[in-house]
Amino acid sequence: MSNTPNFTSMTASDLAEILFTSRLQESEHPSAEQVRSAIDARFGACGGDRSACVAAVAQEAGDHPETYLVRMRWALTSVTEAYPDLTRAA
Numbered sequence: 001m002s003n004t005p006n007f008t009s010m011t012a013s014d015l016a017e018i019l020f021t022s023r024l025q026e027s028e029h030p031s032a033e034q035v036r037s038a039i040d041a042r043f044g045a046c047g048g049d050r051s052a053c054v055a056a057v058a059q060e061a062g063d064h065p066e067t068y069l070v071r072m073r074w075a076l077t078s079v080t081e082a083y084p085d086l087t088r089a090a
Contacts, residue, residue, distance in 0.1 A: 026074040
């Protein structure tokens, strides 16, 4: 069994929530590979439990509502660039 997370059942929004809680910053101008790596690492830190990552998003949104929208928009944009297959119409 592989230690690599399987994101095939996740949407771009799901992955953006995971990226949102990572340490990666928009100001770093991360590459697609860095985005994917940050998502892998953060998902692992959440024990492979997406709901744990979602709880962290809620916590951050409550703690920093003034930056939530900008960071989530960046996370969504970054995910769509790093995982183009997720956003193509079926």
